[in-house]
Every structure is written in C-alpha cells, then in structure tokens.
Amino acid sequence: MMKTIGSELKKHVLTGISYMIPLVIAGAVIMAISRVGGSIYGITDIWDAKHAESANNLIRLLHSLDGFGGMALGLMFPVIAAFIGYSISDKLAIAPGLVAGMLVKDIGAGFLGALAAGLIAGYTCLLLKKYVKLPKAAASVVPVFIVPVFGTLITVLLINYVVGIPFASLNTGLENWLNGLSGTNQILMAAIIGGMVGFDLGGPVNKAAVTTAMALLTTGIYAPNTAAQVAIIIPPLGLGLATILAKRKYNTELREAGKSSLVMGFVGISEGAIPFAVESPLKVMPVTVIGSAIGSALAVGLGSVNKAPISGFYGWFTVEMWPIYVLSIAVGTFVVAGLTILLRGNPVIVDEETVIDDIDEAEWEA
Structure with a gap:
C-alpha cells in the first residue's frame, strides 16, 4: 500500500518537474545571455533599473532581456x-x-x-x-x-x-x-549534490538534487547548481570514454552505446549512461557517484560559478572561471572511465568487430 502511494506521489511530482524544467532553462539562458552581453560593456549589474535609461540601445535591450528571463523564472x-x-x-x-x-x-x-x-x-x-x-x-x-x-x-x-x-x-x-557555507563545508555540499546526481542517472534522486539546485538559482545561490550541472554530464562522458580506452572489454552493442553516451554527455543528458548501469549496476553506480562527487567538489572548491541550469558544452564558456569548470568535468570523467575499466577486470570480449580489428595486418595478408 505504502509503496503504491509512494509511486503515485513520485509520478505526480516528476510530471510537475518535467513541465517546469523547460521554463527554468529558457529563463536562465535568457538571463545568462543578458549578463554575458552586459559584461562585454563592463556592466556587472545589467538587471539594475538605471540601465533602462541608458543612451546605448543595446544596453537597454540587454536590461530588458534580463527582465524577461527573470519573468520566466518567476513562473x-x-x-x-x-x-x-x-x-x-x-x-x-x-x-x-x-x-x-x-x-x-x-x-x-x-x-x-x-x-x-x-x-x-x-x-x-x-x-x-x-x-x-x-x-x-x-x-x-x-x-x-x-x-x-x-x-x-x-x-x-x-x-x-x-x-x-x-x-x-x-x-x-x-x-x-x-x-x-565556505571552504570545506561548501566542498562537502558540492560532493553530496554531485553524488546524488550521479546515483541514478535521471531518476528521482538525480532529479531531486538537480531541481532543488535550479530552484535555488532564484534566490541567488549558485554553488548547488554549479555542482549539479557538472555532475550531470560526468557519468555519460566517463562511461563513453571507457569504451574507447578499453574497447576490448565491451561487446559491439556497448561500444555503440558508448558513442551515443559521449554525444549525450556533451549536450547534457545523464541518461546516456543508463545502458551501462543496466548491464552492471553494482559496478557502474558507485563509480558514477564517486566521479560526479569529485568533479562537483573540484568545480565549487576552486571557485567556478554556473548561474544557468545548463550542463551541455554550449554553456561551459559562460561560467565564471570556465577553465576550472571544464578541468573539473575532465577530472570526474577520467575518474569514472578509469574506475570502470579497473572494475571490469581483464576479460576480453571477442565478437566479429573485435576479431577484425585485432588481427595483425601481416597475418591477414599471409
């Protein structure tokens, strides 16, 4: 009975979240465009009402855009x-x-x-x-x-x-x-959020962390969002990379899934990692939690700030201290890839594609 009630509540909440997320992304991206545009003119407070009276038409437009984005977030x-x-x-x-x-x-x-x-x-x-x-x-x-x-x-x-x-x-x-929060406490918070996001790859724990982090954007709290957006893409990137670095440990189906996983990671979709989690959950899920936690902790601890709910590569360069942000993603990705390869052990998956790729050219000619 309780399980049924819990499932129903989860379904209703996830429905609401699914309708909300496009609105949040639209509003935050419009605001990010406005603020990046303002920074070109050396303006760090483009939202301030004084810019509505600017002699520069573009600055007035950027001020209006920030208001439009805020209006969307307010909904x-x-x-x-x-x-x-x-x-x-x-x-x-x-x-x-x-x-x-x-x-x-x-x-x-x-x-x-x-x-x-x-x-x-x-x-x-x-x-x-x-x-x-x-x-x-x-x-x-x-x-x-x-x-x-x-x-x-x-x-x-x-x-x-x-x-x-x-x-x-x-x-x-x-x-x-x-x-x-500051120092160690903030890093710990980022690691916890990163681990939650990496836990079930788009499931309820992941969505709880991501949605809460995005909601906090409206109050000017950015560290949770920074942690969440880093963690979203580390699992699919790391697991996709593992299929390239240790090709012989994966069958043809998983190698193809690895290519898709890399693409989905770069555009900010955690679900690209799901085929690997389904194939070996006890080995994959702890690794994605660890890698995501490390990447998130690094990004927040070293001072990166992502003010928009964007995890894909197209938003990386709007992040404050973006080189650190990208480095943190890379570190988390390599942690996931390395631990995954290690935990898969030494078996070599032999299928038609592997046989063709591994035959020495001289032997083939002979």
Missing part, C-alpha cells in the same frame, strides 16, 4: 504546482495550482512549498469532483464553478495558514545555511 513555482495538480486531477487543478504556486512564491515557501501546493490542489480538486453531487440538471456547475472556486480557496487557505509557514521557515533556514 517556476506556479507551473510546477499547477502541473502536479494536473497530474492528479487533470485540468480541474490547474487554476488552484497556479494561484497556490504564486502564493508560495510570495511567502517564500520555496520549492518544497510548491510541491505541497501542487499536491494539495490536485487532491482537493479530486475529492471535490468525487464527493460533490448535484442534480443532473446542475451537474455541469461542478467542474466549471464548484471545483475551481472551492479548490482554489481551500488550497490557498491551507498554504497560507498551515503549510506555508513551516516551509517558508525551512526554506529561509536552508538559504541561510547554504549562504553561510
């Missing part, structure tokens, strides 16, 4: 709450979820508050639909009036007076704790 909590509700009770919960998500944003209840808002909106609307019964002639009033009005009212009252207060306190405490 993150309403969208995740609305679509968690949508996953539970279809379109009935979209309005209550949007309103509750806006309330969560206003009272500072953070990402956890948005999750709670979506779940409350969804299940409130589901119960109203199920138990509010009117005569057949008036039945159409339920979905167009009763559910949206009372669903929204119940949800916002619970968020504002019951759920929101502890979540707002928790969120403030988390922000203060993260802002107060």
Whole structure:
C-alpha cells in the first residue's frame, strides 16, 4: 500500500518537474545571455533599473532581456504546482495550482512549498469532483464553478495558514545555511549534490538534487547548481570514454552505446549512461557517484560559478572561471572511465568487430 502511494506521489511530482524544467532553462539562458552581453560593456549589474535609461540601445535591450528571463523564472513555482495538480486531477487543478504556486512564491515557501501546493490542489480538486453531487440538471456547475472556486480557496487557505509557514521557515533556514557555507563545508555540499546526481542517472534522486539546485538559482545561490550541472554530464562522458580506452572489454552493442553516451554527455543528458548501469549496476553506480562527487567538489572548491541550469558544452564558456569548470568535468570523467575499466577486470570480449580489428595486418595478408 505504502509503496503504491509512494509511486503515485513520485509520478505526480516528476510530471510537475518535467513541465517546469523547460521554463527554468529558457529563463536562465535568457538571463545568462543578458549578463554575458552586459559584461562585454563592463556592466556587472545589467538587471539594475538605471540601465533602462541608458543612451546605448543595446544596453537597454540587454536590461530588458534580463527582465524577461527573470519573468520566466518567476513562473517556476506556479507551473510546477499547477502541473502536479494536473497530474492528479487533470485540468480541474490547474487554476488552484497556479494561484497556490504564486502564493508560495510570495511567502517564500520555496520549492518544497510548491510541491505541497501542487499536491494539495490536485487532491482537493479530486475529492471535490468525487464527493460533490448535484442534480443532473446542475451537474455541469461542478467542474466549471464548484471545483475551481472551492479548490482554489481551500488550497490557498491551507498554504497560507498551515503549510506555508513551516516551509517558508525551512526554506529561509536552508538559504541561510547554504549562504553561510565556505571552504570545506561548501566542498562537502558540492560532493553530496554531485553524488546524488550521479546515483541514478535521471531518476528521482538525480532529479531531486538537480531541481532543488535550479530552484535555488532564484534566490541567488549558485554553488548547488554549479555542482549539479557538472555532475550531470560526468557519468555519460566517463562511461563513453571507457569504451574507447578499453574497447576490448565491451561487446559491439556497448561500444555503440558508448558513442551515443559521449554525444549525450556533451549536450547534457545523464541518461546516456543508463545502458551501462543496466548491464552492471553494482559496478557502474558507485563509480558514477564517486566521479560526479569529485568533479562537483573540484568545480565549487576552486571557485567556478554556473548561474544557468545548463550542463551541455554550449554553456561551459559562460561560467565564471570556465577553465576550472571544464578541468573539473575532465577530472570526474577520467575518474569514472578509469574506475570502470579497473572494475571490469581483464576479460576480453571477442565478437566479429573485435576479431577484425585485432588481427595483425601481416597475418591477414599471409
């Protein structure tokens, strides 16, 4: 029973996250473009209102772009709450979820508050639909009036007076704790986030770490996002590299998967590593956790700052101290590749492709 409930909740939350992520990426990338453009002019605060009156048309445009990106990011909590509700009770919960998500944003209840808002909106609307019964002639009033009005009212009252207060306190405490981290503590935090991202390669633990890190971007906390974005790409790059460095330890199918894994790693998709995790989970998962943790800790510890939720190569050079950032990715990648090769032992996989590649040219001619 508990397992079923847990699976249902996970499905609803992941639905909300899947709708939220494109919005966050769009907003953050637009803001990154604005801020990189501003830095060309030596402007480090392109978001400041004073730039709206600049004599330079391009600077005014960059200032506006930053505002547009911030507007998109500001919709993150309403969208995740609305679509968690949508996953539970279809379109009935979209309005209550949007309103509750806006309330969560206003009272500072953070990402956890948005999750709670979506779940409350969804299940409130589901119960109203199920138990509010009117005569057949008036039945159409339920979905167009009763559910949206009372669903929204119940949800916002619970968020504002019951759920929101502890979540707002928790969120403030988390922000203060993260802002107060420095030195070894910050490196340890980065390693933990990196290990979580590398653990299940796009699964719930990975998504929990990545989504929380992205949510913290809205409060100006960048270290968790830096750690997460480094860790996203290390497993597919490392496992793909292993199939090149130790070609004879992999069959044709896995060597082809290795090529795909490298490509997916460079564009920022952890799932490229999944074929290797499925083939040998007890050997692969510990390695991806270790490599991701090391890469993330290095990037944050040495001062790299990634302010956008972009892990692919096209975002590397917008990172503060990007050479260190790229070096950290490389170190984590080689750790994953080296440990993977070591743990696979010495067996040589012989198949048609390997036989052809390993035949000495002289022997072939003879």
